[in-house]
Amino acid sequence: MADINPALNTPTDLSNTRSVADALNSSLADCYALYLKTKNFHWHVSGPHFRDYHLLLDDQAAQILGVTDAIAERVRKTGNTTLRSIGDISRRQTIADNDLDFVDAGAMLAELREDNLKLVESFRVVKDAAEEAKDNATSGIVDEWTDQAEERAWFLFEASRKG
Template structure:
């Protein structure tokens, strides 16, 4: 592969990772929103699960941003940057049923999985073995969150 092709591949990977980072922040805030507002007979279980998931999601953000920087590009810089890049939709509803919360978060985590698979392919094209490898861990975590949410549905 020519140097220009690798440079373009790394730029495409950085763009993909920044989009993924925006979705992680959107998912983090939505998960915390639902954590704060969940109610019903399974309150304690859902409240704790969502808090655990939010912490896991937030912990990943630094790693994603650092992969962008290690490839020589800039990571997200602001809330506006997140809004421009996120594909996960916000939920500003005054009230959301607990099961609807879990279903929505499950779908959002599956969106993360799809974006991770796209980024993994780009990492391979860019010859970025480190990003390619760590994406497997991030994918496993997102699939586990989606599974827990699905299994918790009433």
């Protein structure tokens, strides 16, 4: 094994994984920010399509939360450490919070669509870092996370179309 982090004693043959871990942790912070925003909108959506949007946002929030553990575990498998607190998330997130008292349902869908596309960009940074570090596992699994975020953006786009 070429590189074992002495503090964590994590067995890995990868080296130079710090950039991969940094990119993964940034994506993880964005996932948590997007998860909470999606749940916020799920709790506060109103209007004629309430049921459809309420269920859509709950499904999407569950999917986003589901990927967080995989991201954090990937960071640890590379011999690095991951997020530790809400403060750590807030320092790293690039997806903005939304603390408004009221957001129109259409604006909710549009904002979440853009946030999911921003998460796709974040995952592309992970992909580039993983390929540079020859981290095949991260490079492969991030494709699935990217596809899920693109699908969420597409669903949000289609749900918001006026027809």
